[in-house]
Structures are given as C-alpha cells and as structure tokens.
Amino acid sequence: MGNRKMKVALVHDWLTGMRGGEKVLEEIAELYPEADIFTLFCNPDNISRKLRRHRIITSFLQNVPGILKCHRYFLLFFPKAVESLNVSGYDMVISTSHCVAKSVKTRGGIHICYCYTPMRYIWDRYDDYFGPGRGGLLPSAGMRVVRPYLQKWDVRTASRVDYFVAISGYVAERIKRNYQRSADVINPPVDAEYYFPAAVRPENFFLIVSAFAPYKRIDLAITAFNRLGYQLKIIGTGQDQEKLKKMAGKNIEFLGWQSDEVIREYYQRCQALIFPGVEDFGIVPLEAMACGRPVIAFGEGGATETVLDGVTGIFFYEQTPESLIGAVKKIEHMSFDCGKIREQALKFGKNIFKEKFGNFVSAKLGEK
Secondary structure (H helix, E strand, O other), X not given: OOOOOOOEEEEEOOEOOOOHHHHXXXXXXXXXXXXXXXXXXXXXXXXXXXXXXXXEEEOHHHHOOOXXXXXXXXXXXXXXXXXXXXXXXXXXXXXXXXXXXXXXXXXXXXXXXXXXXXXXOOOOOHHHHHXXXXXOHHHHHHHHHHHHHHHHHHHHHHHHOOEEEXXXXXXXXXXXXXXXXXXXXXXXXXXXXOOOOOOOOOOOOEEEEOOOOHHHOHHHHHHHHHHHOOOEEEEOOOOOHHHHHHHOOOOEEEEEOOOHHHHHHHHHHOOOEEEOOOEOOOHHHHHHHHOOOOXXXXXOEHHHHOOOEOOXXXXXXXXXXXXXXXXXXXHOOOOOOXXXXXXXXXXXXXXXXXXXXXXXXXXXXXXX
C-alpha cells in the first residue's frame, strides 16, 4: 500500500442503543478513527457521540417502517441486508458480530471477526426465543420453517472470515462446534476508570442490570426474591417487561432505563449484583466488580471466566429459585475485600483490550 493510509470498514449488526457490544465497538473504533461503520440499521439518537463521529452506512432495512422497534420480526431479511453492504475497496474489514455481521461479503482485503456469539436465535438459545410460550405463535411457527435455512447460511458464510476472535473461551467453543473454525480469545473491556468504589456503606438491596430478554432469566431472580422477601432493584427494559412486572412482589422495584451515572451509583450501593443467566461473557459483572461489589452468578458461561468464587462473588449451579436463594443466604454471611474485587476487574481494562486487539490485528496483517 506504500504510504497510503489503510482503509478500514467496521461492520456491526445494528446500532439502536449502547449495550455491551456497542461499547466494544467504541473501543475498536477508537483504534481506527477514520474507519467507516456499516450496519443493518441505526438510530443515531441512541448511540454515543464517539460512534456518531464516524461515517455510518446502513442497509435497505433502514427504510423499513418499524424496524428500530420490531427488528426481531425481520430476521429472515438480515442475510440479504448484510450481503448488500458494499465494503469493496477496503483493505481491512472488522466485523463485530452476534448475528449476521460476520457474513458480510468482503470482496478482497482481510476480514477479522470479533465474535460475541454465533447467532444465538438459531443455535444454542433458540428455545429461549422461540420455544413453547416464547415469541408468539406466528413468529415461532415461522422460525421453525426458516431456522434450517438460516443455520446452513450461517455456517456457509463463516468461510468469509479470515480470522475469528471470540469474546470468551465459552464462545470460542461454540465457534468451533458450529463453524468448525478456531478462534483466539480476547475478552471485552470494562471501563474501570468510570466504574469505581465509593466511600459508602452498602445498602440493604440486591441489584440486577440487564435487558429483559428471555435468556437473561430475570424471571428466575424475581421468583427467588418473591420468596425471600428481600429488596431487589432491577435496571433495564426489554420485550419481557410487562410479564416480569406482573410476576414481581412489592419488594421488587423496576427502575427502567437509567444513565451510566445512575447505574454506577447503584453498583456502588448494592449488597451484591445478581446475574442469573448464561452469558457469552458479561460486562455487567465486571462493572459491578470495578465498583468493589460482589456478584452472585449462575455458574456457566462467560461469568465463570471473570468471577472468582469466594473472592469476587459466588456461583449457584442450578437455574432454580432454590439454588439462587441458597446463594443469596450464603453471601449474607461472607465478607469480601473491595480492593481484591476491583483488582480482578482491572485485568479486563480498556487499555488492555486495545493493546491485545491492536497487536492481534497487526500480527495478522503481517501474515498477509
């Protein structure tokens, strides 16, 4: 390329808010400040200024009425939409993918996929989204028809990726199982400068910070705390919101969407964070740990790679109310060192992520 600057395209599934995946995209975008961002659809009002500084190119789905609120009903159109994104002429494409971004047609140049998970809707978590009692009658029936097609397409288009990077060992195993591809592991970053302990005594409540998606298992926590009668505060929104509110007793408070500043304050003040689902990695436990607070997590998935049992929190090993209740009662009689909890979170800092990811990209460019 001589002295010409390398042209970089970043491809992300969609940009409708600032959850964990979008925060990772922010860090990668800072490594490549002149990169263009390609995505299926975008709500610029709900993304950060850092991302809005980049040129954002969307697919034809951007013009579909209702796409920003009901995008899961358009899943069948996602393959065509991602393949319509024109990333020709770029020297490097970095896809950050939990759905279809990894399947972009690169048309030359190196393609590195930072994979949050193989498409969970059609693989491991299909029943959570479209099983009995989930997703509605028509969407569930439709998915039974299109799921085999989407699985075949997902596997076939994995060959468009030159190098996979997984967010955790747990995800790397799923990439191997579903795509028969190996993946290096680089854990996502936590903003340990923003999230820090406060000089306050923990208050008498437990905390959940989560989207209200089925696999998050907020229902499990609500059932457990209904029986316990302990104070539980829940920050978040999502498709299961009304159902969860109807389940909850008076001791459970829904706080809705909250700013990062408010979330940090609740982390700092809680007895412990409750993390009842199986996550691909889990930034939220690390944010709580950066604030010096312990985590009660289900002992499967990405949380097992960040939470140190007995040091930064404890695990429960059955996704039942009884198992979670036992963990809550156990942690009441334990003491934790705030400094040691934060020390574990610092191992996943933003600078560490940027250094590891930047070095990985440089090494792969050197091999080409």
